[in-house]
Amino acid sequence: MDDKGSMYNKDNMDNDGCRDALQQNSKFLTTLLEVSNLVTSTMELRPLLEAILDKLRTIIEYRDAKIFIAKGDRVSVIAHRSKLKPDQERTYSLPLEKELLRNPVVIDDLLSDDELTVTFRENMRDYMDTIFRDARCWMSLPMVYKDTVIGIMTLDHTEPGYYKDYHVELGAAFANQAAIEYENAKLYDEVKKRLQENEQRRRVAEGLKDIMRALNSNRSLEDILGFIIRQAVRLLHADAAALFRLDSGTGLMYLVASHGLPHMESLVNDMGFRAPILQKAFDGRRPVVRTDPSEINGPYYDNPFMDAHLKWLRDNCCKMTAVPLICRDEVYGGITLYFKCDGDGLDRDVSNEDLTLAMSFADQAALAIDNTRLKKQAEETAVMAERNRLARDLHDAVTQTLFSASLIAEVVPRIWERNRDEGMKRLDELKQLTRGALAEMRTLLFELRPATLAEAPIEELLRQLCEAATGRARIPVKLDIKAAAKLPGDVKIVFYRVAQEALNNIAKHSGAKNAVVGLNINHDPNLGIIVASLRVTDDGKGFEPQNIDSGRFGLSIMKERAESAGARFSVSSKPGCGTKVELEWVGSA
Secondary structure, X not given: OHHHHHHHHHHHHHHHHHHHHHXXXXXXXHHHHHHHHHHHHOOOHHHHHHHHHHHHHOOXXXXXXEEEXXXXXXXXXXXXXXXXXHHHXXXXXXOOOHHHHHOOEEEOXXXXXXXXXXXXXXXXXXXXXXXXXXXXXXXXXXXXXXXXXXXXXXXXXXXXOOOOHHHHHHHHHHHHHHHHHHHHHHXXXXXXXXXXXXXXXXXXXXXXXXXXXXXXXOOOHHHHHHHHHHHHHHHOOOOEEEEEEEOOOOXXXXXXXXXXXXXXXXXXXOOOEOOHHHHHHHHHOOOEEEOOHHHOOOOOOOOHHHHHHHHHHHHHEEEEXXXXXXXXXXXXXXXXXXXXXXXXXXXXXXXXXXXXHHHHHHHHHHHHHHHHHHHHHHHHHHHHXXXXXXXXXXXXXXXXXXXXXXXXXXXXXXXXXXXXXXXXXXXXXXXXXXXXXXXHHHHHHHHHOHHHHHHOOHHHHHXXXXXXXXXXXXXXXXXXXXXXXXXXXXXXXXXXXXXXXXXXXXXXXXXXXXXXXXXXXEXXXXXXXEEEEEXXXXXXXXXXXXXXXXXXXXXXXXXXXXXXXXXXXXXEEOOOOXXXXXXXXXXXX
16 A cells, blocks of 8 residues: 555655646747747847847846857847846956857856866956856856857856756757847848848938039028038038138138037137037048047137037046048038937947048038139129120220211311311211211120110111111111010020121121111911011122131021021022021911
């Protein structure tokens, strides 16, 4: 009975042990499955590894657990779970032996005097003094991925000899699973980083494209430079930026544009100050990065107003980058970028790629400044050229006409005394000259005031041209106008310019005695169209159109003007038979 009872109890104990082993194994497999499923919830490296350590606690009890990742011949903590208070948690870089990385190690009692424990304590004294104050048993498990040890997982417990062989087996499987998840997460981080880099490059390309559009627009220089500064802040993830102009004579900086610096909004443009970091960038003609906030110990600026900027820098700026702004191999000024510390007191890293991008913004700003200078020079050149043209026209036309009129006016009294009929002819000639000079002056005024030219009727414009040509070339020009409708503004200007060029050619080259300018404008209400034609004819020496010198552009210019308005242009001429210039246009009413 007792034997049977003892046997029964033994069988029950064996069955209970099997059930416990099965339950433990089932729990272990379930936990590994849960670890694998963690990937679907997060691929962020540190949270993922910390979650793995949390799952490990459900099958292996520990007081403190860490995951170390190998970096060369050393390992560094990348994840940590502990029952210690937060102020006791630290991160270490440990000079562990290679054997410790490649094989599981269990130290039953950290206070024992065996050789392994003594060697362990000597090699990791700092680790022992802080983390193992209450720990007695310690276990290290290699993290293996594709036959390569990438790190170790360590566990410790307050009870000596707590970790057994089956803990090592369970922990080793868990450590290898953690290695797989670590590599997957690292691969995810690399893919994510590349996607972020591609997205950043796309944003930079679009930002630079927007800047190029601004450069090719009619926006003011101040507006364009402000836009460039805002783009620099956005694409370089800076907190603020400013663009300064350098006075090479005094060495003072003057604010041109800023973003994210409210204390500078009321800065008067004529307030100059000094900035050593910018001067350093100018001297080396390269970007300068200042990483130590303690360098801002002033006074940096001669202007008392900049005290507010100094305070802002000391309170907010952890890192400042200065890039020179070079225009035509001369230092125009510079751009400063400001990066604030984050909530943990960490500053943003400025990479070489960031510095290259910052220099590209400086190049764009330099291009905007150069474009503005070139536009100003072009405008000044155009004004000078127009003044020279007007002076030449006044000399060639009005001045000579008035000179001739003054000569006739001087001799008219004497001619009048001798021969009144001849005197009347001279008076009539004097009248023609003065009317021609007046018409020439009005034509020049039309050129000076394009709005007046657009507003004046085509009949009045042609009349001024004919009178001016008569006075200038002493060729009678008859004007014949039959206008039943008005021409559109752009078409009217084309008709005016073609007639002007044709009359200029008559005066300079034709040797004609007479000329006629005819204009017909008809309106067909049934078809809803306007038909306009211009004819300028003379009885001069004529020419062969196919033999025109390529260096004379009058005919080609008239043809181009006609084509711009959708009109048909033609010239007919023969030597000794005069010339006829025709322009025809058909358009909607």
